[in-house]
Amino acid sequence: MSIGDFSARCGLSAKMLRSYAAAGLLVPAAVDGSSGYRYYSTGQLHQARVIALLRQAGIPVDDITAFYDNPDELQLDRWEREVVQESTARRQALAEARAALAVGHEPLPARPETSRKGIEMATKVSPGTSTHIGGRETNQDAVLVGDGLFAVADGIGGLHNGEVASRLALDTLDASFNGDRSVAGLLNACREANRAVGQHQTADGGDATMGTTLVALAMTSDVKAVVLHTGDSRLYRLRRGRLEQLTHDHTVTAELVRTGELSEEDAQSHPYRHVLTRALGVNPDVDIDYAGVSCEPGDRLVLCTDGLFKVLSADELKGVLASVAEPQQAADALVNGAAERGAEDNVTAMVLDIR
Numbered sequence: 614m615s616i617g618d619f620s621a622r623c624g625l626s627a628k629m630l631r632s633y634a635a636a637g638l639l640v641p642a643a644v645d646g647s648s649g650y651r652y653y654s655t656g657q658l659h660q661a662r663v664i665a666l667l668r669q670a671g672i673p674v675d676d677i678t679a680f681y682d683n684p685d686e687l688q689l690d691r692w693e694r695e696v697v698q699e700s701t702a703r704r705q706a707l708a709e710a711r712a713a714l715a716v717g718h719e720p721l722p723a724r725p726e727t728s729r730k731g732i733e734m735a736t737k738v739s740p741g742t743s744t745h746i747g748g749r750e751t752n753q754d755a756v757l758v759g760d761g762l763f764a765v766a767d768g769i770g771g772l773h774n775g776e777v778a779s780r781l782a783l784d785t786l787d788a789s790f791n792g793d794r795s796v797a798g799l800l801n802a803c804r805e806a807n808r809a810v811g812q813h814q815t816a817d818g819g820d821a822t823m824g825t826t827l828v829a830l831a832m833t834s835d836v837k838a839v840v841l842h843t844g845d846s847r848l849y850r851l852r853r854g855r856l857e858q859l860t861h862d863h864t865v866t867a868e869l870v871r872t873g874e875l876s877e878e879d880a881q882s883h884p885y886r887h888v889l890t891r892a893l894g895v896n897p898d899v900d901i902d903y904a905g906v907s908c909e910p911g912d913r914l915v916l917c918t919d920g921l922f923k924v925l926s927a928d929e930l931k932g933v934l935a936s937v938a939e940p941q942q943a944a945d946a947l948v949n950g951a952a953e954r955g956a957e958d959n960v961t962a963m964v965l966d967i968r
C-alpha cells in the first residue's frame with residue numbers, strides 16, 4: 614500500500630506516519646530504492662490502529678516505540694496509573710483555581726514577589742470599627758485590629774458558644790501571624806485558629822456546635838495584602854466610586870445562585886439562606902479561601918458580618934462609604950444605619966482606608 618492508501622485506512626496522517634518512521638516506529642515494510650516511496654503492508658494496519666489509540670490516550674511516541682521494542686502488558690497498567698494520577702493532579706489544580714477565583718482576583722503568585730515588598734511596607738491602613746448587638750441577647754461578632762492584620766468574625770453556636778468561638782479564632786490568628794508574617798505563616802495561623810476552636814468545642818464536652826465565620830485582610834511580609842475568608846462575612850472594596858464585593862458567601866443559597874440553580878430573588882426567602890457551607894472550627898481541615906488583594910492609596914475596604922448587608926443594600930453601603938470621610942465615622946454610620954433599621958442579627962463593620 615502506498616502511504617496515502619495506508620493513511621486513509623488506518624486514520625493516521627501521512628505526516629504522522631513519516632514522523633513515526635523517523636522515530637523507528639511503524640517503519641514502512643518497503644521503500645522504493647529509486648523513487649523513495651514508502652510502502653506499508655496490510656499486516657501493519659493492526660499496529661497502526663493500536664498506535665493511534667495509544668496516542669489518543671496521550672502516550673508519547675518514544676514510549677510507544679519503546680513498548681513495541683520490548684512488548685510488556687504490564688506497561689499498559691503503568692500507563693493507566695499515570696493517566697489516573699495526572700487526571701487527579703489536574704482536577705486538584707482546577708479546584709484550587711476555582712477556590713482562588715471565588716475570592717475574586719489575583720491568585721497568589723507561586724513565588725512571592727520580593728520586589729513588591731517595599732511598596733507594601735509603605736502601605737498605611739487607617740481603621741475604624743463598629744459593632745451593635747442588634748435584636749439578639751448576645752453579640753457573637755468579634756473584631757480584630759492587629760499589626761497588619763484586620764479581621765471580623767461572626768460566631769456560631771447557642772448560649773455563649775458563638776462569642777467564645779469568634780474571639781478565640783481572632784486571638785489565635787493574631788498571635789500566630791505575629792510569629793510568622795509570611796503568606797505561609799498566615800495560612801498556618803488560620804489552621805491554628807481552626808484547631809483552637811475545634812479543640813475548645815471538644816474540651817467543652819457539649820454537643821452544641823461551635824464555629825465562626827472569618828474575613829481577614831493581612832499585610833504579609835512576602836506578598837502583599839491577602840484576604841482570608843470562610844462563611845458569609847464579606848470584604849468589599851470601594852475604588853474610584855465603584856463598590857465591589859471581593860468575597861463570595863459560603864452559603865447553600867449563594868452557591869446555588871452561582872451555579873444558576875436558584876435566582877437571586879428566590880435566594881432571599883429560601884429556607885436555607887442562613888445555612889453556611891463552610892466555617893472555622895467545624896472540620897478538622899481548615900476550609901478557607903485566600904487570594905491577593907490589590908490595595909491602592911485612596912481605596913476604602915470594608916469587612917463586615919451578614920447583619921450589615923442583610924439590612925443595608927449595596928447601594929446604601931456605597932452611599933455611606935462615599936459620603937462619610939473618616940473611617941471610624943463611616944463604620945459607625947453603617948452600623949447605626951442597620952441598627953436603626955431594626956437589624957435582628959448582630960451588626961459589625963470595619964472600614965479600612967488605604968493611604
Ligand code: MN
Pocket residue numbers: 767918919920958959
Ligand atoms: Mn451574623
